[in-house]
Amino acid sequence: xxxxxxxxxxxxxxxxxxxxxxxxxxxxxxxxxxxxxxxxxxxxxxxxxxxxxxxxxxxxxxxxxxxxxxxxxxxxxxxxxxxxxxxxxxxxxxxxxxxxxxxxxxxxxxxxxxxxxxxxxxxxxxxxxxxxxxxxxxxxxxxxxxxxxxxxxxxxxxxxxxxxxxxxxxxxxxxxxxxxxxxxxxxxxxxxxxxxxxxxxxxxxxxxxxxxxxxxxxxxxxxxxxxxxxxxxxxxxxxxxxxxxxxxxxxxxxxxxxxxxxxxxxxxxxxxxxxxxxxxxxxxxxxxxxxxxxxxxxxxxxxxxxxxxxxxxxxxxxxxxxxxxxxxxxxxxx
Amino acid sequence: xxxxxxxxxxxxxxxxxxxxxxxxxxxxxxxxxxxxxxxxxxxxxxxxxxxxxxxxxxxxxxxxxxxxxxxxxxxxxxxxxxxxxxxxxxxxxxxxxxxxxxxxxxxxxxxxxxxxxxxxxxxxxxxxxxxxxxxxxxxxxxxxxxxxxxxxxxxxxxxxxxxxxxxxxxxxxxxxxxxxxxxxxxxxxxxxxxxxxxxxxxxxxxxxxxxxxxxxxxxxxxxxxxxxxxxxxxxxxxxxxxxxxxxxxxxxxxxxxxxxxxxxxxxxxxxxxxxxxxxxxxxxxxxxxxxxxxxxxxxxxxxxxxxxxxxxxxxxxxxxxxxxxxxxxxxxxxxxxxxxxxxxxxxxxxxxxxx
Numbered sequence: 001x002x003x004x005x006x007x008x009x010x011x012x013x014x015x016x017x018x019x020x021x022x023x024x025x026x027x028x029x030x031x032x033x034x035x036x037x038x039x040x041x042x043x044x045x046x047x048x049x050x051x052x053x054x055x056x057x058x059x060x061x062x063x064x065x066x067x068x069x070x071x072x073x074x075x076x077x078x079x080x081x082x083x084x085x086x087x088x089x090x091x092x093x094x095x096x097x098x099x100x101x102x103x104x105x106x107x108x109x110x111x112x113x114x115x116x117x118x119x120x121x122x123x124x125x126x127x128x129x130x131x132x133x134x135x136x137x138x139x140x141x142x143x144x145x146x147x148x149x150x151x152x153x154x155x156x157x158x159x160x161x162x163x164x165x166x167x168x169x170x171x172x173x174x175x176x177x178x179x180x181x182x183x184x185x186x187x188x189x190x191x192x193x194x195x196x197x198x199x200x201x202x203x204x205x206x207x208x209x210x211x212x213x214x215x216x217x218x219x220x221x222x223x224x225x226x227x228x229x230x231x232x233x234x235x236x237x238x239x240x241x242x243x244x245x246x247x248x249x250x251x252x253x254x255x256x257x258x259x260x261x262x263x264x265x266x267x268x269x270x271x272x273x274x275x276x277x278x279x280x281x282x283x284x285x286x287x288x289x290x291x292x293x294x295x296x297x298x299x300x301x302x303x304x305x306x307x308x309x310x311x312x313x314x315x316x317x318x319x320x321x322x323x324x325x326x327x328x329x330x331x332x333x334x
Numbered sequence: 335x336x337x338x339x340x341x342x343x344x345x346x347x348x349x350x351x352x353x354x355x356x357x358x359x360x361x362x363x364x365x366x367x368x369x370x371x372x373x374x375x376x377x378x379x380x381x382x383x384x385x386x387x388x389x390x391x392x393x394x395x396x397x398x399x400x401x402x403x404x405x406x407x408x409x410x411x412x413x414x415x416x417x418x419x420x421x422x423x424x425x426x427x428x429x430x431x432x433x434x435x436x437x438x439x440x441x442x443x444x445x446x447x448x449x450x451x452x453x454x455x456x457x458x459x460x461x462x463x464x465x466x467x468x469x470x471x472x473x474x475x476x477x478x479x480x481x482x483x484x485x486x487x488x489x490x491x492x493x494x495x496x497x498x499x500x501x502x503x504x505x506x507x508x509x510x511x512x513x514x515x516x517x518x519x520x521x522x523x524x525x526x527x528x529x530x531x532x533x534x535x536x537x538x539x540x541x542x543x544x545x546x547x548x549x550x551x552x553x554x555x556x557x558x559x560x561x562x563x564x565x566x567x568x569x570x571x572x573x574x575x576x577x578x579x580x581x582x583x584x585x586x587x588x589x590x591x592x593x594x595x596x597x598x599x600x601x602x603x604x605x606x607x608x609x610x611x612x613x614x615x616x617x618x619x620x621x622x623x624x625x626x627x628x629x630x631x632x633x634x635x636x637x638x639x640x641x642x643x644x645x646x647x648x649x650x651x652x653x654x655x656x657x658x659x660x661x662x663x664x665x666x667x668x669x670x671x672x673x674x675x676x677x678x679x680x681x682x683x684x685x686x687x688x689x
Contacts (some may be wrong), residue, residue, distance in 0.1 A: 025688070063445040065684040065689040083447035099344070101351035113340030114446040158442075205645030 015166045015197035016062065017072035018080070022059055023066065031057040032068070033221040038256075041165075044188055044198040046212035047313075048205065050319050050328070053218040055201050059170055063091050064285045076166055084117045087115050091162035094171045094201075100144040104135050105156045107143065108161050115162035122161055129157035134183065148175035156187065168192055170201045182223065185211050189237035209311040217318040219328055224318050229311060239279040239287045244300040247275040252292075257290075274302055337448050338456050345460030349426070355464065358422040359471055366475035370483060400619070402484035406476050407615050408493060415498045416611045419468055421527075423502060424509065427461045428523040431680075433515030441689045450685040451567065457675065458510050465502035469495045469509045490618060497614055504605035505530055507673045511680040514687075530607070537608040540597040541657075548652045554583040556643035575659035600661050605669040609660060616658055621646060 013224050016039035023032040032054045039045040039261040049055045060066035064081040071080050078085035098107045105126050112122030130139040133153040143151060154173060159167060169188075173181045181204075188211050202208055208215055209229060216226040225232050247259040279287055287304075294301055309317070319328050349355045373380040374396065380390035391401060433439060434457050443453055443546060447594040473494045481487040516522065557580045560568060 027348070030627055060441070060689075063441070065441050065444045067686075085449040086445065089445070091441075093438060093441035093445075095435060095438040098350060099439075101347060101352075102344070104349070108342055111442070111446075114335055114338055114448065116442065116447060118336070244367055 001087050006237065013041045014074070015039050016073075016075050016199065018058075018062070018071060018075070020070060020072050021058060021068055022063060022070040023054075023068050030120045030221050032061075032185055034219070035223045035228070037200055037216060037223065038226070039166075039197060041194065041197050042195055043213045044192050044200060044211050046208035046215040047199065047201045047218065048208060048215055048315060049218035050059050054217055054218075054221040056170060058166055058218070059199070059201055062169065063089070065093075067289050069142075088165045090159035090162060090167045091161040092152075092169045093174055094174065096151075098151065098158070100154065103140050104130055104146070104150075104157070104304075105139040106299055107154055108158045111158035112161035117162050121149065125161050125163070126157070127280055129160050133157045133187065136273070149177060152184070153180070156184070160191075164196065166197045166229050168199045168201075171203065172200070173202070173204060175206060178251070179191075189199070189252055196257065205311045215311070217315060219319050225314070229314075233309040233311075233316055236313070238307055240307050241277045241279070241287070241290065241294070241295055241302070241303040243277065244274050244302060245274065247277065248294070248297060248299065251277060278307075279310060335453070337446070337452075341453075341456045342460055344537065345457070345463055345480075348430075349464055349467075352426060354422065354426045358419065358426065360466060361418065361422070362414075362472045363467055363475060364412070367471060368433075369405060369410065370479040372405065374398050379534060379678040385392050386542065399480070399484045399486040399488075400485075402480040403488065403491075403618050406480065407618055408478060410472065411494055411498065412611055415469055415472060415494065416501065416607075418503065419472070419506065420465070420502055423465045423468060424505065424523060424526060425507065425664055427464050427544060428459060428513070428526065430461045431510045432517050432519045432522060435514060435517050435687075436686070437689065440620050444689065451681050452680050453515075454684045455677070458506070458680075461506050461510065462499055464494060465506070466499045478481075488618075493617060494614055497610060500670070501607055501610045504533075504607060504610070504669055504673050507676040507680070511676050511683075514680045514683050520580055533604055533607055536601055536607060537598065540566065540594070540601045541653075543590065543594045543597055544656060545562035545649075545653050547587075548656060549649055550583055550590050552644040552649060552652060553585065554580060554587065557583065561644070569633050602664070604669050605672050606665050609657070609665045610669060612657060613662065613665060 016037055018035070018037045018294075021032050021035040021037070022030075024030050026180070034057060035054065037047075037058065047055050047058070053083055061068045062075055062080060062140060068080070072183055073080070075082075076085040076088055102110065104277050108126035108129060109122050112125065113119075117125070127136075127139065130136055134157050135150060135157065138146065138150060143154065146154065146236070152175060156169075156172060172188075173184050176184060184314065185207060188198055188200065200208065200212060212229070214226070214228050216234070217224050251257050251259055256279060260276040260278065261273070276288070279290065291301065316327075320326070371382050374393055375385060376393050377385055378392050379386050390396075396404075434443070436452075442448065468634045470492075474493050477488065477491050480491065505526055508529045513519070513522040513523045516525075557576050561573065561576050561580070612671075624634060
């Protein structure tokens with residue numbers, strides 16, 4: 001794949017299958033300009049994008065918090081906003097504000113009652129879930145005594161009390177320390193292993209890269225990329241050969257080879273000059289003659305490795321205007 | 335139903351978490367305790383055993399039962415529940431709707447399988463819970479006091495609970511509308527108080543103009559009766575004065591009528607806060623059991639209406655009859671219609687807005 005074009009999946013088992021979602025705030029701010037989103041059942045899906053790209057608006061439309069100007073498709077095989085579907089979705093908004101006078105247990109139970117979970121079940125699940133998110137010892141204390149991370153964990157428990165098929169999390173690790181982030185990531189994997197679909201909206205690319213099987217990138221109200229990380233970075237896959245000394249002269253004549261000078265620290269204050277030769281494309285066979293030639297010239301090959309674009313590189317490529325080379329300005333299109 | 339119960343339970347927890355809630359209930363009980371300290375005996379009114387002589391209120395003219403019921407309606411309901419307690423309730427509950435629509439809070443609720451209209455109206459109803467609880471505590475405590483001190487176990491006192499709650503709901507509907515529009519507790523409180531002041535002024539103006547019109551009519555009738563008196567006819571000078579006064583009365587009559595009609599029509603469209611609380615007066619107090627007011631007590635009122643030939647008690651009775659002639663439908667029905675319109679507008683805004 002050589003470009004960042006929107007991808008519409010062909011699979012038919014989607015937890016979320018939305019097409020042509022449009023939303024304009026007022027008359028000028030085009031938050032969403034015909035967005036397509038397909039999330040397969042049972043996967044962890046990451047939604048990425050710079051500030052104001054329309055990620056939260058898209059999620060809010062799914063959850064009926066914002067009304068779309070136009071939206072086709074289904075969520076859990078029901079139309080958007082269908083109460084039956086909403087009862088099977090667990091949602092944790094970004095800047096959630098649970099009443100601080102409630103205890104963790106009361107928050108989870110209230111969330112369950114609002115999702116029509118009967119009293120015995122929600123009481124049982126509240127205890128189990130709070131234990132699961134590591135809040136077992138705090139369940140009967142008011143939220144006013146919780147830290148930000150503890151509130152996030154409680155919010156996660158509240159989002160799961162209705163045993164949802166689809167869990168929608170908007171920045172779930174916001175304000176959580178590294179240990180807590182790791183634990184939340186493990187929880188997300190656990191949700192997936194239980195058969196739940198997770199839609200994760202996050203700015204933390206490393207987090208998305210670690211847990212998500214598929215991602216989508218939004219920029220200025222448009223979906224610019226959607227697929228597995230492998231699919232989206234396939235076009236950037238390449239071989240890198242690091243050789244000692246300057247680049248061979250013949251490399252300058254070969255258009256498919258890029259050369260980057262690199263240094264290798266041998267000892268304190270002693271640098272070994274080396275060159276990084278980059279071969280675009282993923283065909284290993286094409287690299288063999290190059291290696292043979294380098295060996296025949298008695299050049300020392302320091303390293304040979306397959307390299308591909310990181311999610312951060314992909315993201316930066318997505319948010320860069322290819323014509324000007326400048327980063328798209330933040331915010332929605334006007 | 336499960337969701338409705340959950341919202342009510344959460345609202346109760348929210349109220350009980352506020353100090354003002356408990357403070358208001360505590361003050362309510364103190365007010366009833368003071369109420370219990372008041373007594374009536376043959377010579378007048380007593381407070382903590384000390385008697386203050388009063389020719390109007392004593393056991394000769396008024397039964398203890400009527401005395402306590404009158405105290406309950408005038409001081410308890412009109413002043414305490416109708417003013418101070420309502421202010422406390424507004425301060426306590428003005429944040430309910432702005433808190434509901436606050437970012438981060440509304441997201442959690444709208445993502446649940448509940449319609450926006452039902453969510454908003456249920457939340458609105460929880461706001462009335464505070465007023466209802468406060469009135470219930472006051473009525474129950476007053477029931478005990480009147481039972482013990484007045485000797486009458488009057489269950490009809492509890493009619494104050496729905497009536498005062500309805501009265502409060504008129505104001506709270508305005509508070510909810512402003513809350514939805516501005517999302518600000520302070521703006522909700524200030525604009526509701528302003529609306530209340532406007533409504534009160536209009537109600538007061540209408541009752542004053544109505545009183546003036548009645549006084550003018552009675553004055554005309556009294557002059558005509560004096561002129562037609564054949565047994566004791568007025569002399570020539572008195573006749574001229576009577577005719578002159580009659581001409582003035584007839585000249586003023588259309589003005590009184592026209593101004594009153596305008597005020598009455600405007601009042602019909604708005605909540606009738608004073609008349610709503612007045613229903614309790616009408617239902618709980620048997621006016622025939624009330625002591626006759628002394629002439630002096632209404633002289634100021636009569637003078638203000640320019641009536642010189644009408645007995646104060648007659649004017650009071652005529653004004654009271656006029657007020658009692660307003661049907662319950664007119665008082666409550668049109669007020670509730672206003673509330674329904676305000677709530678419908680608030681619900682529409684709440685339902686159509688993006689959060």
